[in-house]
Amino acid sequence: MKALVKYGIADGDVEIRDIPDPSPQAGRVLIEADTVGVCGSDVHMWRNRQSWPVSLPLVLGHEMAGRVVDTGGLPEFADGDRVVTETAQSVCGHCGYCLTGRYNHCPERRGYGALVDGAFSRYMSARPQIVHHIPDGVGADHAALTEPACVAYNALVERVRITSGDIVVIQGAGAIGVMAAQMARIAGAGAIVVIGTARDTARLQVAQAVGATHVVSLDTDDPEDTVRGLGDGLGAHVVVDATGASAALAQSLDLVRPLGVIAKVGWGPQPLGFSLDPLVAKAVTLAGSFSHTWQTWERVLDLIATSALLLDPVIGGRYPLTAWAEAFGAMEDGRNVKSVITGFAPASVT
Ligand SMILES: [Zn+2]
Ligand SMILES: [Zn+2]
Numbered sequence: 001m002k003a004l005v006k007y008g009i010a011d012g013d014v015e016i017r018d019i020p021d022p023s024p025q026a027g028r029v030l031i032e033a034d035t036v037g038v039c040g041s042d043v044h045m046w047r048n049r050q051s052w053p054v055s056l057p058l059v060l061g062h063e064m065a066g067r068v069v070d071t072g073g074l075p076e077f078a079d080g081d082r083v084v085t086e087t088a089q090s091v092c093g094h095c096g097y098c099l100t101g102r103y104n105h106c107p108e109r110r111g112y113g114a115l116v117d118g119a120f121s122r123y124m125s126a127r128p129q130i131v132h133h134i135p136d137g138v139g140a141d142h143a144a145l146t147e148p149a150c151v152a153y154n155a156l157v158e159r160v161r162i163t164s165g166d167i168v169v170i171q172g173a174g175a176i177g178v179m180a181a182q183m184a185r186i187a188g189a190g191a192i193v194v195i196g197t198a199r200d201t202a203r204l205q206v207a208q209a210v211g212a213t214h215v216v217s218l219d220t221d222d223p224e225d226t227v228r229g230l231g232d233g234l235g236a237h238v239v240v241d242a243t244g245a246s247a248a249l250a251q252s253l254d255l256v257r258p259l260g261v262i263a264k265v266g267w268g269p270q271p272l273g274f275s276l277d278p279l280v281a282k283a284v285t286l287a288g289s290f291s292h293t294w295q296t297w298e299r300v301l302d303l304i305a306t307s308a309l310l311l312d313p314v315i316g317g318r319y320p321l322t323a324w325a326e327a328f329g330a331m332e333d334g335r336n337v338k339s340v341i342t343g344f345a346p347a348s349v350t
Helices: 040-046 146-159 175-186 198-210 223-228 246-255 277-281 294-305 321-332
Strands: 002-006 014-018 029-037 063-070 082-085 088-090 123-126 131-133 168-171 192-196 214-217 236-241 256-264 285-288 315-319 338-342
Touching (some): 002 321, 040 321, 063 123, 063 146, 131 294, 146 236, 146 256, 175 192, 175 198, 175 236, 192 223, 214 223, 223 246, 236 246, 246 256, 246 277, 315 321
Parallel strands (some): 168 192, 192 214, 256 285, 315 338
Antiparallel strands (some): 029 338, 082 131
8 A cells, every 4th residue: 555654864754655555453443544634743754853753664644534444353343434543553551551541651652653654544453442433424534633632632621721711822823723722712711812923824814713812923913912911911821832842931931820831732852941930930830741542532522523623724725645745835834724635545646
């Protein structure tokens, strides 16, 4: 089958290659891809700017919606079932995190499209513990966005509790930032400010369409002015760093109020280069947030099924696998919040 493979560590070392089809296996679900979302992390790996370990050569992709083509003998699945898969391809199953349902922190967790082959191919095999049925009425393109929505849900609902009326600031207008704006809205935030740059003009419009009450472009506006103009003027109750840039963490310390919370979702390899004294002086809580678990997925699928999450504005374009570079490029240059790849069958990949 054709697959999108990162084969080296230079900028651009990604190409479509032929790899063997995975074989059906007892106890594992074999899934044929329908739609696979492009993650910002895929774009980083294309450019070799990732700050997490990867195992090469590697099939990229981890945001997959598809259909069961072999149940592996598991009674809870039938051929043709529409499903989505979580990203933890394997975990140890016996550490304290696995045994208490927090397997996203298993020390032996291996994620699709990072440490094991991922989803940009016709078929992918998964253990049943991470396969969820797509609710009736939810299309594959929306279902493929479950994963980034789960990242935002974990950060804004599971790691940080938003109180009704909170002022929430989100740094970054990519897919995670836009999903975070929606989660803030659903969780009952008051003002929701999304911060981007001039490159993000189109994405800030999407953020506004799905939940942001204010958008700020750093090239023309000062976010401090916007945030101090809200509520009691003391700053944000919650800041979400969905960029990973060190400058964003410095800015979040300016924007957060005393006793506020910063949720850090974005990865960034740079050293900080500034003092964390404001964290001490304001007694701020800095909360990292990583991945998601079974219950995150079920809740988010409900939010998609009930249309609480608005996903049409988030999808900037649908591309065949052969046009992957265009799909990745449209996210890199800020045209699309999210590109999705559809069409993995041989007829569309020759
Ligand atoms: Zn992702
Ligand atoms: Zn474990």
